[in-house]
Amino acid sequence: MLNDYDWDFCQIQYNYLDEFSQAGVDGLKAAAAKGIPVIIMEPLRGGKLVDLLPSDAKALIERSGTHWSPAELAFRWLWNQPEVTCVLSGMNSVKMVKENCKAASQAKAGDFTHKHFELIEKVKKSINKTMKVGCTGCAYCMPCPKGVDIPAIFRCYNRMYSEGKSAGRFEYAQTTALQKEETFASRCISCGRCEKHCPQNIKIRRELKRADAELRPLPYKLGIAAARRFMLRSRKKTASCPKKSRQKR
Ligand code: SF4
Ligand code: SF4
Numbered sequence: 080m081l082n083d084y085d086w087d088f089c090q091i092q093y094n095y096l097d098e099f100s101q102a103g104v105d106g107l108k109a110a111a112a113k114g115i116p117v118i119i120m121e122p123l124r125g126g127k128l129v130d131l132l133p134s135d136a137k138a139l140i141e142r143s144g145t146h147w148s149p150a151e152l153a154f155r156w157l158w159n160q161p162e163v164t165c166v167l168s169g170m171n172s173v174k175m176v177k178e179n180c181k182a183a184s185q186a187k188a189g190d191f192t193h194k195h196f197e198l199i200e201k202v203k204k205s206i207n208k209t210m211k212v213g214c215t216g217c218a219y220c221m222p223c224p225k226g227v228d229i230p231a232i233f234r235c236y237n238r239m240y241s242e243g244k245s246a247g248r249f250e251y252a253q254t255t256a257l258q259k260e261e262t263f264a265s266r267c268i269s270c271g272r273c274e275k276h277c278p279q280n281i282k283i284r285r286e287l288k289r290a291d292a293e294l295r296p297l298p299y300k301l302g303i304a305a306a307r308r309f310m311l312r313s314r315k316k317t318a319s320c321p322k323k324s325r326q327k328r
Contacts, residue, residue: 081113088116094124095156095199099216100234111162119157119166128153136205143198151182156199161188210237212286213279220273228262229273236290251294256303257310264291
């Protein structure tokens with residue numbers, strides 16, 4: 080996509096839990112390398128990196144000696160990266176605006192020390208412990224010869240348990256069905272190649288089966304199939320209309 084158009088800027092979902100999800104750190108760096116400003120949305124994962132942090136993750140931040148709140152830690156992790164142009168954040172009070180402005184004016188790219196990165200890793204570990212599958216999204220198991228998007232599937236599976244069934248199922252449909260090639264867990268042929276590379280020793284084949292069964296119950300299967308048919312038809316129509324498919328400036 081970056082190469083398909085002369086973009087003025089781009090906007091991605093990015094936070095320390097989504098470092099390797101969607102565009103992720105690779106997308107951030109690729110856009111910045113082309114001189115495209117990158118605006119960050121969901122820096123707190125819809126507030127989950129504040130409200131839904133497990134108590135031991137909160138305690139880790141409190142005891143870290145940084146005097147940062149969970150929100151400030153998440154923001155500073157972003158501001159530490161020179162490729163980030165702007166961080167969007169919903170704020171509900173003047174107090175929040177003041178706190179965020181103060182932190183933003185103090186933080187600088189490249190400020191993070193080994194201690195800060197270690198804190199982020201510990202907090203991530205604590206969050207991952209509460210998840211259904213302890214997948215960190217590192218993608219060492221990829222690529223799968225059948226095109227199964229393993230980290231994305233586990234992310235959706237975990238999301239189902241941490242943020243509600245519909246949140247996980249909606250993302251699963253987006254990341255697996257609404258792609259050019261389907262990446263459903265059911266495409267797995269159990270070759271076992273991925274498991275040899277997983278540093279977390281996850282029984283990937285077994286967990287994929289469980290994830291697919293829960294993420295795609297029958298009514299969802301039917302709905303997803305209909306959405307996919309509609310998407311492919313629309314793409315076909317767009318491709319056959321050269322003016323619509325290539326709107327270059
Ligand atoms: S076991 Fe399944 S998911 Fe893993 S590499 Fe083989 S086909 Fe892909
Ligand atoms: S290698 Fe393991 S931890 Fe990393 S993305 Fe794959 S399943 Fe998740």
